[in-house]
Amino acid sequence: MPEGHTLHRLARSVRDAFGGRVVEASSPQGRFADGAALLDGHRVVRSDAVGKHLLVGFSPADASPRRTPQRWLHVHLGLYGKVFFGSSDGAVDGGDQDDDGAGAEGFAAPPAPVGQVRLRLVTLDAAEGAGPLRWADLRGPTACEVMVRPEVDELRARLGPDPLRPDDGPERFLERAGRSRVTVGALLMHQDVLAGAGNIYRAEALFRAGIDPFAAGRDVEPERLEAVYEDLRVLMRAGVRSGRIVTTRPVDRGRRDDEADGTPVRRGQAGAHYVYRRTGLPCRICSTPVSTTVVEGRNLFWCPTCQAPGTQVSPFDA
DNA sequence: CTATGATGGAAAC
DNA sequence: TTTCCCTCATAGC
Numbered sequence: 001m002p003e004g005h006t007l008h009r010l011a012r013s014v015r016d017a018f019g020g021r022v023v024e025a026s027s028p029q030g031r032f033a034d035g036a037a038l039l040d041g042h043r044v045v046r047s048d049a050v051g052k053h054l055l056v057g058f059s060p061a062d063a064s065p066r067r068t069p070q071r072w073l074h075v076h077l078g079l080y081g082k083v084f085f086g087s088s089d090g091a092v093d094g095g096d097q098d099d100d101g102a103g104a105e106g107f108a109a110p111p112a113p114v115g116q117v118r119l120r121l122v123t124l125d126a127a128e129g130a131g132p133l134r135w136a137d138l139r140g141p142t143a144c145e146v147m148v149r150p151e152v153d154e155l156r157a158r159l160g161p162d163p164l165r166p167d168d169g170p171e172r173f174l175e176r177a178g179r180s181r182v183t184v185g186a187l188l189m190h191q192d193v194l195a196g197a198g199n200i201y202r203a204e205a206l207f208r209a210g211i212d213p214f215a216a217g218r219d220v221e222p223e224r225l226e227a228v229y230e231d232l233r234v235l236m237r238a239g240v241r242s243g244r245i246v247t248t249r250p251v252d253r254g255r256r257d258d259e260a261d262g263t264p265v266r267r268g269q270a271g272a273h274y275v276y277r278r279t280g281l282p283c284r285i286c287s288t289p290v291s292t293t294v295v296e297g298r299n300l301f302w303c304p305t306c307q308a309p310g311t312q313v314s315p316f317d318a
Numbered sequence: 319c320t321a322t323g324a325t326g327g328a329a330a331c
Numbered sequence: 332t333t334t335c336c337c338t339c340a341t342a343g344c
């Protein structure tokens with residue numbers, strides 16, 4: 001589920017698997033052959049996420065690992081990109097999968113590519129005692145490219161504050177959103193206004209704050225916008241820890257329609273959301289049927305009562 | 319088995 | 332505004 005929390009988890013997985021290691025980079029079907037050649041034989045010295053973007057820094061194998069990376073791999077997973085990790089000691093990680101891999105024995109070598117593998121990384125220094133053989137396959141990304149530093153800076157400059165980055169605060173978000181005539185439902189999807197939230201966090205954060213998604217940013221009190229940002233910090237941090245988006249308070253889940261009503265709940269996710277994909281089901285707080293409509297090309301879900309125009313309080317406080 | 323839509327965003331109209 | 336990317340879980344036959 002590639003919202004920001006997924007990318008921050010992915011950055012950590014890349015760091016754990018490849019940090020400090022020299023890698024072989026390849027593009028099995030040739031789709032990214034030129035880029036892979038630029039990284040092949042280099043050492044992974046950084047791995048970080050900014051919003052929904054993954055940035056992996058590479059340096060020549062013989063350069064100091066502390067030197068600033070010469071080349072950066074930029075990955076955006078888009079709607080369905082994924083990274084699959086494997087290793088010779090059995091550690092398998094299907095990216096954001098919250099289970100499977102159980103009982104995996106690992107393989108002596110990377111398996112044949114499954115589907116279209118844009119980029120495959122394999123550790124090259126295992127034989128020199130640097131650790132077990134590890135590999136990762138990137139499939140279906142929207143973006144996969146090699147950048148130099150100015151391009152990385154440019155990318156970061158066009159992104160709004162990321163609630164998952166401790167040094168990013170709500171100030172720039174408040175400045176942009178607070179004077180905008182665009183609706184908050186749209187603004188939360190604009191990565192240059194706030195980086196890292198996607199369609200689930202947008203719907204859930206607005207519900208939790210009791211904000212009408214169709215209110216213009218400038219018509220929402222700054223305190224309430226700030227509350228959304230701070231709430232996203234909490235929600236997304238929890239997402240990084242668990243690998244899942246759970247926005248409901250314990251008191252509001254685990255009952256009624258969580259498994260019944262034909263609710264399309266995914267395994268282990270029953271009751272995880274207040275409004276996301278709950279069209280027509282009763283609001284967990286006030287029982288009003290949840291509404292949906294397309295905003296910014298995506299389905300927006302909201303409770304017409306808890307998030308009615310003019311509402312000034314969170315449904316938790318009402 | 320096939321059809322559909324999905325957590326996103328850039329490029330092509 | 333539509334198309335692509337080309338994965339994958341789920342719904343439906």
